[in-house]
Amino acid sequence: MPYDPHLAQRMRTALQSRQGVVEKKMFGGYCWMLNGNMLCGVEVGRFMFRVGKELEADALARPGARPMDITGRPMRGFVWVSAEVAEGEGLEQWIALAERYVAALPAK
Numbered sequence: 282m283p284y285d286p287h288l289a290q291r292m293r294t295a296l297q298s299r300q301g302v303v304e305k306k307m308f309g310g311y312c313w314m315l316n317g318n319m320l321c322g323v324e325v326g327r328f329m330f331r332v333g334k335e336l337e338a339d340a341l342a343r344p345g346a347r348p349m350d351i352t353g354r355p356m357r358g359f360v361w362v363s364a365e366v367a368e369g370e371g372l373e374q375w376i377a378l379a380e381r382y383v384a385a386l387p388a389k
Contacts, residue, residue: 283324295373296313316388317389328367335382
């Protein structure tokens with residue numbers, strides 16, 4: 282999965298003060314893990330957030346969000362978010378939504 286270095290840096294900056302978050306190179310791009318569970322990632326022009334199945338409808342109702350689909354089938358609980366809507370406070374809100382789900386998972 283190709284990634285945008287500018288978006289990766291924006292994500293690094295947004296996550297730098299959070300405890301338990303680790304950056305990991307995956308699929309040719311970067312993902313961030315919270316307590317060993319995937320939290321978010323970047324691709325060219327968009328972010329990926331793991332929101333879980335319970336929060337997926339809420340996430341998809343937000344502007345700029347769409348189901349994550351890499352193989353032709355949507356990956357339940359994951360969403361793509363366009364970079365334009367995830368600026369500043371918008372990025373923080375998306376991270377908080379993903380964190381709400383991922384923080385409740387058992388640590389790996």
